[in-house]
Amino acid sequence: MAGLTSSDLRDLLSFTTALARKAGAVILEGSRAIQSASASDIGEKKNSVDLVTEYDVKVEELVKREIKDAYPEFQFIGEESYSAGSRAPLTDAPTFCVDPIDGTTNFVHAFPFACISIGLIDQRRPVLGVIYNPFLDHLYTGVSGQGSFLSRSGGPPERLPLGGPARPLPALSQALVAIEWGSDRKAPAITQKADSFTRLAGDPAGGVAGGRMAHSLRSLGSAALNFAMVAQGGLDMYWEIGCWPWDVCAGIVIAQEAGGFVTGSKDAPHDGNVTEAILTGRKYLVVRGIAGSEGETSLAAQQRIAREFYDTVEDVPLDG
Ligand code: LIP
16 A cells, blocks of 8 residues: 655645644633633543543544544544544554644643644654644644744744754753653652652762763653654753653654654664654653764764663653
């Protein structure tokens, strides 16, 4: 079965970008409703920090309906459809992979880092991504082989990474690293994450065994926006255990098209290819584009940083 062509992907990008903006308007309406307490209660999924609102469902229904009308032969994977029991296996067919509101906790708290994330998978590989944060009017797009871009406040698309060619990254100690607590707050996962974060930030000369003293740690509260910020060059890397393919599918394409390196767990192949196993493996690491140097290619530099990182953190178990 032949894959999508570059021309198909250009048409799909136009469709997906317009759909993301339409969904963004509903997200803003929902935020006003939730802040004015006119919205129905905030729901819980796995536990009290795994939140869902009527607007997560409303946005996904809008997106799923419009995709079905425009591309009836495409498959669909969505966070809320999955929660409701729709769990068809991934096939070679073109498949939209959607998180209607990524950063739902931020959405509930009016912390303006929530977005819709629409990814497209073809032949089991992510090939297109659109991430739209309507609170800041930041639209990130990426298409395999066609680059990734950021449009701010309706302005022209700016190629990613912003600021031109990739910069060096000599060591983890010079990195700004995104991490997330995620929704699994049970031991041992939460303590292994805390210990990992301590080593990433801690001073090895100050009593933190194995400390790397990275410049600092950040959490945007949205996997998609963390990926987008790595693509933009505002973060050097992002690591998370426990989020899902719909959280990361679009961000993977946007980061890769900006020169980013994406892999899965410590034991995954670190060759930069995002296989179905990595896409669905729920353990993700993305490193921004890094300038090559004498004797070290850009990819080798990214693999070096990934190795240093995985020598520092713990391989936290998934919560099932
Ligand atoms: C969120 C992710 C975030 C993760 C949260 C949650 P949601 O997705 O974007 O990275 O730490 O636990 O999974 O639930 O807001 O779509």
